[in-house]
Every structure is written in C-alpha cells, then in structure tokens.
Amino acid sequence: MIHEVDEVLHALLTEEVLAGTDVQLAFDAPTKEWEARRNAPTVNLFLYDIREQMARRREGRIEEYDPAGLVVAEHRPPRYFTLSYLVTAWTARPQDEHRLLSVLLAGLVTYDVLPAERLVGSLAGLGLTVPLSVAVPPARDRGLADIWSALGGSLKPSLDLVVTAPIAASTVFAVQPVTDGLRLRTGRRPVAGTGAGGGRDDRGGEPETRRLRYPDPAAGETAGPVGIRRARGTAADRQRRPGTGGPIRDDRR
Template sequence: MFDEVDDALKRLLEEEMDIDSSEIDIRFEQPKREWSARLNRPTVNLFLYDVRENVKRRTQSPAWLETGGGGNSITQTHQPIWMDLHYMITAWTKDPQDEHRLLSNVIMAFLRHPYLPENVQEGELAENPMEKPIKVAQYDALQNMDKLWAAMDNEYHATVDCTLSLALDPFEEITTPVVKTIDVSTGQSFTPGSGLFEDQGDSLRSWSVAGTVHSGESLEDIRLILLERGQYIPIDPAGRFFITNLREGEYTLDVLVEGRAAEQHILTVPSDDYDIEV
C-alpha cells in the first residue's frame, strides 16, 4: 500500500502545482551523491526515510469493536493501527532560487490539503475508508539531518518533512454466534480438572444468560429490574444485558421506561432467546 501512497502524493503535486512531467520530475529516490549527480532536469524528490507506529493514536481498550452481525451472530473488527510515513522532500535544480520556488510550491500544495484527497487515491488505498492526515514542515521532524546527509554521502540540502498517517488493519473480521446461555455447574469431583462432578442433582447448577433490549426509545431511558432479587440489571450502549447465577425456572423482569407504565417480561431459564421488545 505504501507504493500507492507514493502514487497518490505524486498525483496531488502534479495537480496542485500544474507540473508538466516533461519538464519537472517527481521522484521517490534516496538522494545519494551519485543519484543527484545524474539529474538533468528540475526534480522534486520525496524520500521515504522513516515508517513507524503513531502511538498517540493507539487505542488500548477495547482492542476489538463489536457490531451486530444480525440475528444470532456478532461481528468483531480490530481497531486500526496508525502508521506515520515520513518523507524527506528536496528540490533539485541548477539555480538555488528555482529550488526555493519548487519547495515553497510543494509546501503550499500540502498545506491546502490537510487530508489526502480521495480523487488521487487508487487501489487498496482508495478502499481504506479512514482519512489520511498530512502534516508538512513540522518543527519536531527531521532531527539530526547532518548525520542523514553524511550517511548518503551528499551535501546538505534544504529539506522539508512531510508526514502522512495511514490506518492499517491487518486483521480479518471475526463473526461468531451470540452466546445467550452459559450452564455453570459446581461441586466435588473424583478427578479434579476433568470437569466431571459427583452426581448432586441440580442443587448446585446455575445459569448465566444474555439478551438484548430492542426499543425505539433511547436506551438511556430504560431500566431493567429482576423482581425475584430486587436487582438492577445494567444495559450496555448496544442494548445488551447479562444476568448470572440463575437457577432453572421462570423469572420476572420489570422494564421501566421513562414516561410510560412499567412492563413485565418473563424469562424462562434455560431458553433459546432472552431478547426483550419494548
């Protein structure tokens, strides 16, 4: 995808600077001495000298986002990983004033576009729905440039930094069934760790259940109370709720909606469906 970023930046500069490709080159080379010595016409060079994760954009939690897969499934997508692509921009002409003019035009072109325009993107880059921020001539970029130029065995040249941030998602979406009931059994075991217990009937058997509240009302205005326990049941922003340590049988959920009379819903444990329509 990085090669597609190169192509997009080239198209952006050609459009913004009205460059005739027969008169001015846009290249992506390492500006070594032998390379610059071979140039025979004005050239704008964007050398990709550094690629690293932008840790300021890293999302610690949650690493995975959940979206409704529809019905009895749920889809998980990983948070994108943001990479910063650092380009070292130089202009090469015989006249220093022409170099300065080219550099200033490059800076103005990028300043007009804080994000990479969609019309210059192609391929996988265009399919990536995330915006691609562009920063140019930042004060904290391009440190120790004398060492970089020395490593390339070339004379120090006026240099501008351009950083493009790109969201990458190397992970595939995961679609799994929604777990609505968990059967939990406790007791003494002849063989610890095997999961096999002595027969003690259903006295120590419990269930954990999960369901979803479906409503045209704001979920913030809905409250659930398990009457048998007098227990308030939290609802997450997606309408999901979870109740643990239930014995087999029927339970009553009071559904309280602001401005409406209370409704009662019967939960049968275990069951195939615990969703509630309000």
C-alpha cells in the first residue's frame, strides 16, 4: 500500500501540480549527503511516519454478495494508516524554494482525497476514498524540528503532507451452499376400527414422500441454494441498482 501511495503522489505532482516545469521529484531522506548530490531543482517527499488511525478501526465482518444477493465471502473491515510526508523544495535560492512551496501548497489544498482515477493496485481495488491533508499542524509528539535533527540537517521550510490509506484485511470465504432440502415421508395412518373384531382399520393410500420448500436439482428442478445467507433489509437495498430493482455486485475488496 505504501508504494502505491508513492506512485499516486508522484503522478499527481509531476503531471498536474508541477506540470510544465523541470523540477525533479524524490522520496529520499533529505540528509546532507543527499543535498550534496542534488544537481537540479527538486521537490522531496520524505516519508517520516506511519501510524494506524485507531479511531477508524472497526470490529465484526463485512459481507460480500453475488448478483443473486447471496453471501459469498466475509471480510474483516479495512484498517486505515496515516502516511506522513515531509515535503521540501530544493533550489539554488531561498526565494525560488518559497515560490516552489507556494505552487505545491496551492495545488495540494484543492484535494481533500487522492483522485479516484489515479488510484492503483489495492487502493483502486478497495473502492474507498483516500483522504489527503496538507500543512495541518502535526501531533505534539511529531515535531518537525526533531525530524531535521535526526536527519542531521538544518531546519528548512516544509509542508506536512498526510495521506490516510486503507489496507484490506483477510477474506473469510463462506461455507459451500447446501443444495439438498428437507424430505418428509409419510405412511398409511392406522385408525381405530369399530368392527366386530375390535381391531384397527388401516386407511389411506400408498406412503407419500414430499420435499419441503426446496426443489430437487437432481430431478432438473431449480432453486437458490439452501443454507447460505441472503441480503435482506438495508443490506439488500445496497445491492440493488437505483431505478431498476436489480441486484448489483459489490466489487470492493
């Protein structure tokens, strides 16, 4: 998931925010050694912190339905993680760095989420939004001055870019559907007789076998499988396409 966020940010910045410029993009740690090797105007996105967003953790299971409304799999809810990037501009003059930071800030504040059409891999497959924030004050235990001290460099103007990305949890597949229904077999019911012998009088026809509720697939009868849950109530409503009443598949993973 982390490399997929990197890929989306790289495409977003190079193809939109910084389009038409000769500015390079890097994800390296901005140490003194890296700065010495730099030979062109560069925007650096250094991933300095990864944390789970505990407020969004959910318990239970999420059911996945097929087009007929049957439960085919169960998923644990996705987990959300915040990826924090230290965004800096590197040029020959501080004024140019400030101008470049201004371009980055103006371009990034227009996005509350990463554009859905740019999501790749598992991020695209989940079908969930990926929130994005920029220049929001970091938590008290994440002072940017401490980051620069750890990198061994001097304090430099920067933007704090935070992406909250989901990770798909494991899938638990539903049990195989039961296709055999309940059978009820009845015999002739004895009835107390009133004849001279005082015995019992068997009345009725031949014994009868009746299949309750579900047809027999072996006999060419068709019906939905037995023993597997169907979407009902609001869950069923979510599986129906508005205006048609037909079920649709939930392809989110």
